[in-house]
Amino acid sequence: MTALPSSPRFSVLLSLALALLAAASSFGAAERTPNILILLADDLGYGDIGSFGATKVRTPHLDRLAAEGMRFTDAHAPAGVCIPSRYGLMTGRYPFRNDRHPDRGPVIEEGRMTIASLLKGRGYATAMIGKWHLGFEGGKNFDYARPLRGGPVDRGFDSFFGIHASTDIPPYFYIRDDRVVTAPTDHIAANNSAGWSRIQGAFWRAGPIAPDLKLEEVMPRFTQEAVDWLDRHAATAPRQPFLLHVAFTGPHTPWLPTKRFRGTSSADIYGDFITQVDDSVGRILAALERAGAKENTLVFFTSDNGPVWYADDVQRLGHSATGPLRGMKGDAWEGGHRMPFIARWPGRIAPGSENATTISFVDLLATFAEITGAKLPADAGEDSFSILPLLLGQATWQRPPVATLSSRGVVALRDGDWKLIPALGSGGFSQPSKQEPAPGDPKGQLYNLARDPGEKHNVWQEEPEIVAQMVARLKQFRDDGRSRH
Secondary structure: OOOOOOOHHHHHHHHHHHHHHHHHHHHHHHHHOOEEEEEEEOOOOOOOOHHHOOOOOOOHHHHHHHHOOEEEEEEEOOEOOHHHHHHHHHHOOOHHHOOOOOOOOOOOOOOOOOHHHHHHOOOOEEEEEEEOOOOOOOOOOOOOOOOOOOOHHHOOOOEEEEEOOOOOOOOEOOEEOOEEOOOOOEEEOOEOOOOOOOOOOOOEOOEEEOOOOOHHHHHHHHHHHHHHHHHHHHHHOOOOOEEEEEEOOOOOOOOOOOHHHOOOOOOHHHHHHHHHHHHHHHHHHHHHHHOOOHHHEEEEEEEOOOOOOOHHHHHHHOOOOOOOOOOOOOOOOHHHOEEEEEEEOOOOOOOOEEEOOOEEOOHHHHHHHHHHOOOOOOOOOOOOOOOHHHHOOOOOOOOOOEEEEOOOOOEEEEEOOEEEEOOEOOOOOOOOOOEOOOOOOOOOEEEEOOOOOOOOOOOOOOOHHHHHHHHHHHHHHHHHOOOOO
């Protein structure tokens, strides 16, 4: 083995080279551990923002986010309703594998890895603000004087400020970490809006409400809490990477745009509420930039499921909340779970880019694991696949088939251009929700979404081999207990 030279000049050059290598390694490590900001709308449709085709609603902040990042045009919530969808986002596991409900207790099992616990274990500060809707110990029986266990701070988040469910589901009260801020000692009567269905408009249910909570002030409060959290983190721990998950309450009912936003769209109070969501996004992104964290923050914006929006609403207002897609919230059809999905990561994601690969929210866990160099254990993220190659522009990577759950328990499967729904009807809110096949009729639905994105032509009977293959694949997903091997 040849000995290294020992001249003073060589020593200087070697020291310089090692210093440059260390600096490069440090820069690489910083790139591998960005801050992560997840902005989750509630009941926002594929056609509700400008960068995905909306013309009756102005969303300048979201459109700018899309222009600075990547639009995913075939991204799916793991369910057409919020509880299972949020479970899948948090755990990387398809919600059809889990039968827990927040009325009975925590939906996320104790000890299960979440995006928050994964990143906390990698040195991240983790915070959540907004709607939880994944349950606490005791289910619906809240003890306002005791800690609420089994919630965000017991599932990986260092801190939480929010509400237990939607702003149309009582009791209505704020939670700070695991404590009730003020008990719901007042009562609010039920409300509906003229000109809308009973589950649209300014709709909420009667029940107990805390004296410090006003329904129209909930989303502004969450926005300010997110801004304040970013300001505090920048002042106290600017070098520590963070996960901030902001789960908005809009545009889920009640549609309660504050005075400043009324009349700002051509889609009535629903569109006005979307403009308020957009403004909240803008305020949070401005705080991120003010903190000097924009360049090293991976931002995601999406929605938990589709909107409640009927054909009559489209005809009356000229606004299709699901864009060209069929169905709405709850449905196995695309309008129930195909979501606007935007990712921005300056210097890593190409500005103004677009990706048509089919992905799912369950993929965030594996993506964060790859970004931070973590290895997922066998009992975590059973259905999660890293989309980091797609974020970095490697468009040839194709994700394995994606499963989605409707509100009535129908599990649909997407494999390439093919979409299988092993039942008739929407499986959700659209009518008919369920149909029994007549003699000679198909037993389910099969669509080629490349040729038929509106799911108008059921080719179940014309493609028996495709049906058989996809039914077998769906059974394998169920039997194996996982789709990631």
